[in-house]
Amino acid sequence: MSLEIGRAAMELRAPSRLAHTEYCSNYALVREVTGKDPVKDDSAWRDFQDAWDFDFCWGSHDGPRAWSQMGRATDMGHAEFLENGTDRREAVACPFKDVQEVYAFDAVEEYGLYGIDELTEIYESFYQSHQAANPNQYCTGGYYKTLISGAIEIFGWDMLLTAAADRRRFEKTLDSIFRLTMHHMLAWSRTSIEAFICHDDMVWTAGPFMHPDFYRSAIFPRYKELWKPLIAAGKKVLYCSDGNWTMFGEDIAAAGAHGFIFEPLTDLDVFVNKFGKSHVLMSSKVDCRTLTFESKERIAAEVDATLAIAKDCPGFFFAVGNHIPSNVPVENALFFMDYLRDRWRRNFE
Numbered sequence: 001m002s003l004e005i006g007r008a009a010m011e012l013r014a015p016s017r018l019a020h021t022e023y024c025s026n027y028a029l030v031r032e033v034t035g036k037d038p039v040k041d042d043s044a045w046r047d048f049q050d051a052w053d054f055d056f057c058w059g060s061h062d063g064p065r066a067w068s069q070m071g072r073a074t075d076m077g078h079a080e081f082l083e084n085g086t087d088r089r090e091a092v093a094c095p096f097k098d099v100q101e102v103y104a105f106d107a108v109e110e111y112g113l114y115g116i117d118e119l120t121e122i123y124e125s126f127y128q129s130h131q132a133a134n135p136n137q138y139c140t141g142g143y144y145k146t147l148i149s150g151a152i153e154i155f156g157w158d159m160l161l162t163a164a165a166d167r168r169r170f171e172k173t174l175d176s177i178f179r180l181t182m183h184h185m186l187a188w189s190r191t192s193i194e195a196f197i198c199h200d201d202m203v204w205t206a207g208p209f210m211h212p213d214f215y216r217s218a219i220f221p222r223y224k225e226l227w228k229p230l231i232a233a234g235k236k237v238l239y240c241s242d243g244n245w246t247m248f249g250e251d252i253a254a255a256g257a258h259g260f261i262f263e264p265l266t267d268l269d270v271f272v273n274k275f276g277k278s279h280v281l282m283s284s285k286v287d288c289r290t291l292t293f294e295s296k297e298r299i300a301a302e303v304d305a306t307l308a309i310a311k312d313c314p315g316f317f318f319a320v321g322n323h324i325p326s327n328v329p330v331e332n333a334l335f336f337m338d339y340l341r342d343r344w345r346r347n348f349e
Helices: 002-010 027-034 043-051 099-103 107-111 116-133 148-164 167-189 212-232 246-254 268-275 288-293 296-310 330-341
Strands: 141-143 195-199 236-240 259-261 280-283 316-318
Touching (some): 099 167, 107 167, 116 167, 141 167, 167 212, 212 246, 268 280, 268 296
Parallel strands (some): 141 195, 195 236, 236 259, 280 316
16 A cells, blocks of 8 residues: 555655655664564564555665775764664765865766666666565665765865865866766666655755855756656656755756655745645655654644645655654654654545
8 A cells, every 4th residue: 555655646646645754763663663673673674664654765876886995085974873873983084185186086087987787787676676675665766976965975075165165166076976977877767766866965954055056057957967867768856955955946846856855944835835736745844853852742733734735735745854863752753653644644535
């Protein structure tokens, strides 16, 4: 049933209830719901997704080897997010000594290109395995390090921001990341996926960190080119970015995106009003900080506020903003899901 609901929402056919998905890294919640330890038993995640009525399963793959294995890349480290801080990672020094090295950088020369047939086979195998492991969910392909996210991984924030001060020279560097990304988009377009997530964290919490004109002249036109082979192959493109990109919704739609995945920082009301009938929307007004720190009444209020505008959107997927990390109290997460499940039907009958 969940797979059919996910597909109906992706095709804007308004299933009988709102479609649903989450990104959840709360091991305690998974243990409570499934009785299994996700650290020791991989089937715990599948059972959790089924028990929580996931209709959609995220999937992305950037190739068989990390950039750091093939050339220069910056590791800014990672704060504790998973249970017991297993994902904590200390930063390492940026390998770029000055901004001139950034302007001289060419991603294709640095990392090389896999053979297109080999890369297509890798992505097809990933997708088939992913869908087989999650048979009750609508699974996707996807790419994470598109343009800005790619630049972050290569240069780190400090060097990126320094380089971005010279728009002309920085665009030349971005173009090399674009050319590398295009090769991966071509490979993905040759697979049997139905939908593709293009991830690119291009803004901050407060909004764009570069002038909007630069996004519109240098970034969004490249998105349009990257998505052309996917669209020509009949794939649906879902664009995903953290932060607040409310002002860029129409630009992303014009570039060809069939749907949007975003946090509550991006204005849900604006996107419902502009795109609620024509695009997939994957979001909600429920923030993980509410699940973590606020009362059940506040959680209920955010669910209600979402449902009030989402039920008229045929391609709406309910998802907690900023997702469900390990510090969300299990009791609050269970309350959220029970409350949502009792109210998410569209009542067409």
